[in-house]
Amino acid sequence: MQQVNLGLIGSGTVGGGVYQAIQRNGALMASRLGVQLRVAKVAVRDVRKARAVKISPALLTTDWQSVIDDPSINLIGEFMGGTTTARTVVLNAFKQGKSVVTANKALLSAHGEELFAAAQRYGTNLYYEASVAGGIPIIKVLREGLIGNRITRLYGIVNGTCNYILSRMKLEGADFAEVLADAQRLGYAEAEPSLDIDGFDAAHKTGILASLAHGFWVNPKQIYVEGICAITQQDIQFAGQLGYTIKLLGIVKRVDAAGKPGSYAVQVSVYPALVPNTHVLGSVNGVFNAILVRGDVVGDTLYYGRGAGQDATASAVLSDLADAALDLKCGIKSRVCPFVPHERDGAVLPIGAVVSRYYVRLSVIDKPGTLAKITAILGAAKIGISSVIQPEGHEGKSVPLILMIHDATNANMEKALGKIGKLAAVKAAPVMIRVENFE
Ligand SMILES: NC(=O)c1ccc[n+]([C@@H]2O[C@H](COP(=O)([O-])OP(=O)(O)OC[C@H]3O[C@@H](n4cnc5c(N)ncnc54)[C@H](OP(=O)(O)O)[C@@H]3O)[C@@H](O)[C@H]2O)c1
Incomplete structure (x- = not known):
């Protein structure tokens, strides 16, 4: 032999x-x-x-x-x-x-x-x-198993440390710092956890998958990255009441250019997102990873397993x-090439142009006219509100106000929230978390 x-x-x-x-x-x-x-x-x-x-x-x-x-x-x-x-x-x-x-x-x-x-x-x-x-053979899936497909969507829970922290925050009602300390004690998080919790490890992996799926090299600097440090227990609970779970997602989305058949850019980003509880990625818990890949021939496929260890x-x-x-x-050196660039003009969509739905939490003074001022700013920016929730049982100088926002670009949202944050009735920087419906 x-x-x-x-x-x-x-x-x-x-x-x-x-x-x-x-x-x-x-x-x-x-x-x-x-x-x-x-x-x-x-x-x-x-x-x-x-x-x-x-x-x-x-x-x-x-x-x-x-x-x-x-x-x-x-x-x-x-x-x-x-x-x-x-x-x-x-x-x-x-x-x-x-x-x-x-x-x-x-x-x-x-x-x-x-x-x-x-x-x-x-x-x-x-x-x-x-x-x-x-342990998930995702590279083989993209390089070989789905080679006959154009990859239109890829959503990955690819950082076990972040998924462990977010899962325990949801299931046990614990705070971020408390779970992170526990994760470090158990060896699920490094003593210097930034690479994981600030999203960079997930960005390394998402960039590799995006390059492979779309045939042009994605420069890590082009990847929009947000980690999970700002996720609070309050947002996890409000998201839960609305039927969502917060997950750190690596997202690779093909976005076709309007009116230009065949021309497209690719969203490549890592950020925490509200995922519907009914979606399979919403129930991936602990250190496990899962990746959903949608091909134009095969449709949706899903891969689940241990992401490290x-x-x-x-x-x-x-x-x-x-x-x-x-x-x-x-005697073959490259039966399957490691990475074949085939899209000469591949482009990453800047985050400002990315369209998404949003969860927004504001901390406001509970007095008449506040909501009208907020909706006026959103209306002027042509941003539609799908629902407004003022949860019961919050008393004090300021109360939470939750807005669920229809599709809008990130740039428009940032601008509008900048203005809303300056209103006298708004007492803290607005919290914005994107909502992913996997459409
Ligand atoms: N750990 C995971 O679960 C995991 C999962 C997927 C991917 N990875 C990746 O796999 C790689 C290795 O990770 P790891 O967790 O195995 O790291 P590790 O436990 O720190 O092991 C690193 C090994 O490299 C050796 N080494 C370091 N510098 C060397 C040098 N200059 N010359 C010779 N040997 C040298 C070390 O030698 P000594 O033993 O003598 O110190 C050690 O055996 C990393 O790129 C990591 O991102 C890790």
Whole structure:
């Protein structure tokens, strides 16, 4: 049987999980693929470090370049994280004619365009199933399963930490800070949680999916990102009373240009949104991820599973290793190209032009004429109100006023809310959360 010798760069959560999964299911994979995967070397920062996954000391080295240069190694797994050394690792592997499997979404987000071009130039391949949504094989879905479709919509709950926090806030009535502290204690959130709770991790993943779905490279700077730090228990409860659940969504929407057949731009954004309780994404709870993909031929498809963690990520990496092993066995370097740019004029829709429905919460003085002033500002901006709710039982200097708003552009809403926020009767900055109906 043919053998593929694998060099792992990094053996922490992901690399260790991959090593362990190969020990566990390597023989099964060999029987299915007709190729034996063998871990030949493992580069780490500190060979003396105690490791949860035991690795033979003879395999360990601190010199990652020696792993790439080893002529017996024909496939590299980059599981070190970061964007600087990892970029060099991937490029150096390509220069040696070796394909790379990675789980590194930050690396792809920052340097994906360069790395995919380099893979093509050197006749190698870059496999990255584990970079988005852990155990859910979403890259394979977009690259292969739905290749005959134009992707019109993609909605993803792709950050387990945020979904865990929002789920517990809803189900237990807990506050953001309290749940975040708990998530950190349980290891679901990093000590420095900004990458997750400010939405950037979800943006890395959403950008990768958008690029793949639409065939042009989406620059991370073009992605509109809002995290979940400003979501309060009050908004979760009001949303619940209205029949909605708040979720952090990665959104990729094709928006056809009016009167120009075939011409379109793509909304690529990450923000918390009100999702109807009746929609399947509304009931995805805890650390789980889910992605809804709508194709013009297939219609709606849904993918659900663990978005991170050692085993889920290892499962995704094994799938890439299988593809890479088969490519090597068949002598094909790019049976499925990592990313094929095919839209020369692809454009990201600026957030100001994005049309949405909205939930708005105002803190107002409860006296006659206040609502009239607010509706006058919205009316002048041609923004329609679908309902107004002044919840009972709130007394004091200011009371909450909830407005549900019909479709409007983000730019119009921002402008109108700027004016409303300046009214003497409005006592705090207006809260605006978009409403997603998945139309
Ligand atoms: N954790 C997850 O659930 C998950 C899920 C999906 C994707 N990812 C991605 O997978 C990647 C790895 O994440 P992780 O959680 O496994 O990280 P990790 O636990 O911190 O492991 C990093 C590994 O890289 C090694 N390393 C770092 N710098 C090195 C260097 N200069 N030379 C040699 N080895 C070096 C470390 O060595 P030592 O062991 O000696 O410190 C460690 O083994 C990241 O890109 C992450 O975004 C992670």
